[in-house]
Amino acid sequence: MTDHIYMSKAHVTQVEEDLVLEALRSGWVAPLGPMVDRFEREIADRVGVAGALALSSGTAALHLALLEVGAGPGTTVVLPSMTFAATANAVLYTGATPVFVDSRSDDANVDGALLLDAVRVLQAEGHDVAAAIPVDLYGRCADYSVIEPGLADLGVTLVEDAAEGLGASCDGRGAGGFGRAGVLSFNGNKIMTTSGGGMLVSDDRELLDRARYLSTQARQPAPWYEHTEMGFNYRMSNILAALGVGQLSRLDSMIQRRRAIRARYADAFAGVTGLDILAHELDDSHDNCWLTSLMLDPSADLATPDQIVERMNAQGIEVRHLWKPMHLQPLFAGARMFGGGVAEDLFARGVNLPSGSELTDEQIDRVIDALTTAVRKG
Numbered sequence: 001m002t003d004h005i006y007m008s009k010a011h012v013t014q015v016e017e018d019l020v021l022e023a024l025r026s027g028w029v030a031p032l033g034p035m036v037d038r039f040e041r042e043i044a045d046r047v048g049v050a051g052a053l054a055l056s057s058g059t060a061a062l063h064l065a066l067l068e069v070g071a072g073p074g075t076t077v078v079l080p081s082m083t084f085a086a087t088a089n090a091v092l093y094t095g096a097t098p099v100f101v102d103s104r105s106d107d108a109n110v111d112g113a114l115l116l117d118a119v120r121v122l123q124a125e126g127h128d129v130a131a132a133i134p135v136d137l138y139g140r141c142a143d144y145s146v147i148e149p150g151l152a153d154l155g156v157t158l159v160e161d162a163a164e165g166l167g168a169s170c171d172g173r174g175a176g177g178f179g180r181a182g183v184l185s186f187n188g189n190k191i192m193t194t195s196g197g198g199m200l201v202s203d204d205r206e207l208l209d210r211a212r213y214l215s216t217q218a219r220q221p222a223p224w225y226e227h228t229e230m231g232f233n234y235r236m237s238n239i240l241a242a243l244g245v246g247q248l249s250r251l252d253s254m255i256q257r258r259r260a261i262r263a264r265y266a267d268a269f270a271g272v273t274g275l276d277i278l279a280h281e282l283d284d285s286h287d288n289c290w291l292t293s294l295m296l297d298p299s300a301d302l303a304t305p306d307q308i309v310e311r312m313n314a315q316g317i318e319v320r321h322l323w324k325p326m327h328l329q330p331l332f333a334g335a336r337m338f339g340g341g342v343a344e345d346l347f348a349r350g351v352n353l354p355s356g357s358e359l360t361d362e363q364i365d366r367v368i369d370a371l372t373t374a375v376r377k378g
């Protein structure tokens with residue numbers, strides 16, 4: 001059996017090994033320490049914001065961001081249907097009501113104009129819209145040139161879910177820096193990893209200070225453990241931050257590799273009628289190429305995404321459907337949805353391909369060979 005090819009595997013080298021060992025030997029094993037401070041500073045610089053807060057996951061960062069902007073019972077939060085469940089789950093944690101919005105067909109990101117329409121409708125009906133959360137889907141920035149000024153006009157706070165988008169930029173600004181707060185994830189399959197972790201980034205130091213306090217059990221300044229409100233245990237450990245510092249130093253080369261992998265897929269399937277690489281024709285500086293999605297035209301003579309996933313997995317190559325839209329999930333069966341046809345269509349005809357920066361050219365050749373057969377009808 002040849003080795004398994006994963007969609008997006010952690011890519012760790014000697015650089016990370018040395019830093020983790022340094023952190024271990026420094027005595028700063030837990031909980032916090034100088035690597036956490038350094039990682040926060042370096043991420044804030046990279047994104048282009050005033051500060052950052054290292055947390056145990058991207059989901060924790062979303063939760064704290066939403067609490068800080070006033071999401072809670074009786075409020076509404078607007079977000080794309082086409083996203084990973086974590087975005088919507090964080091809304092539920094706060095007690096707010098999620099309302100979903102359809103995608104654009106060209107890059108699967110949230111439809112900015114529809115998002116603003118949804119907010120207008122909700123506000124006209126008297127709903128208190130606490131926030132909107134655009135997601136930088138598969139590493140590509142959402143359409144902030146429309147969304148950012150539009151939300152500002154409507155008086156609605158933008159929280160950016162850049163969990164998949166670190167290193168991408170939009171009109172010269174880094175992903176994560178568009179909202180009142182931005183959220184990054186360092187989960188094992190993301191563009192860079194701390195094995196598990198996340199970051200809240202913002203220009204608003206007060207917001208970060210409050211989130212920092214909530215993330216460490218909301219402890220009051222007193223000689224004993226004094227608490228006046230509910231807190232969380234959401235901080236990142238010093239050992240994991242060391243892994244993050246190492247990964248961040250290699251982020252650009254990992255993005256470059258993912259971009260090259262996408263270009264190879266695009267070349268390989270350029271001549272096949274009915275096959276396209278999602279967003280490949282668009283300005284790719286807006287994209288860190290986290291995952292490459294292969295889109296199938298249902299009117300072409302091709303296999304179905306189900307068949308492709310099954311055939312590839314049978315050969316030890318991980319291929320997955322795009323995120324199943326939230327409005328189709330049993331968990332959100334009763335939730336309100338603006339539009340929906342585009343996200344449903346994207347889900348019905350797309351698969352994500354192995355995209356990890358550790359993949360060798362030989363492994364990509366193997367994926368392309370297997371796909372060439374797997375996409376045939378029958």
Ligand SMILES: *Cc1c(COP(=O)(O)O)cnc(C)c1O
Pocket residue numbers: 056057058059060083084086087135161163164184185186187196197198
């Ligand atoms: C991964 C991801 C998250 C959650 O990050 P975790 O670190 O896994 O908690 C949130 N939103 C999106 C869009 C993601 O892809």
